[in-house]
Amino acid sequence: MKMLKTILKQFAHKPVTTTFPAEPARHYDATRGHVVFDPSKCTSCTICMKRCPSQAIVVDRTAKTWTIDRFRCVICNQCVELCKFGAVSLATEYSVCGTPAERDAETFAITYVKPERPKKDAEDRE
Numbered sequence: 001m002k003m004l005k006t007i008l009k010q011f012a013h014k015p016v017t018t019t020f021p022a023e024p025a026r027h028y029d030a031t032r033g034h035v036v037f038d039p040s041k042c043t044s045c046t047i048c049m050k051r052c053p054s055q056a057i058v059v060d061r062t063a064k065t066w067t068i069d070r071f072r073c074v075i076c077n078q079c080v081e082l083c084k085f086g087a088v089s090l091a092t093e094y095s096v097c098g099t100p101a102e103r104d105a106e107t108f109a110i111t112y113v114k115p116e117r118p119k120k121d122a123e124d125r126e
């Protein structure tokens, strides 16, 4: 009897599954879509590269580049939590999938410029 009740209740409900890709995927505030990089905030500290569990990130301090292999990334959020400069964040939208032939890593040129230290006025020293 209990099972019959459950079955009848389910008839009255809409399906909980979606018909993606016929209808767009749902995104929520906590959806982990893809990693977004801001080249103007990255100080090339390499913490994200060292702590990424799937070795998806490569930071080249000499060439001033930051590279991510999205096929390796498991969207664990570690790089976002560790980057204290706010250069990495997670977007709720999923990135477009590519074929294995298109699996080139994405490389960004780092544009961060270290702010100059304020010079002390000659008057201050006197």
Ligand code: SF4
Pocket (backbone or CB within 6 Å): 041, 042, 043, 044, 045, 046, 047, 048, 049, 059, 082, 083, 084, 085, 086, 087, 088
């Ligand atoms: S993204 Fe953040 S953690 Fe990674 S190298 Fe740049 S500043 Fe460091």
Ligand code: SF4
Pocket (backbone or CB within 6 Å): 035, 051, 052, 053, 054, 055, 056, 057, 068, 072, 073, 074, 075, 076, 077, 078, 079, 080
């Ligand atoms: S989200 Fe996780 S797996 Fe993806 S690049 Fe960041 S640390 Fe690596």
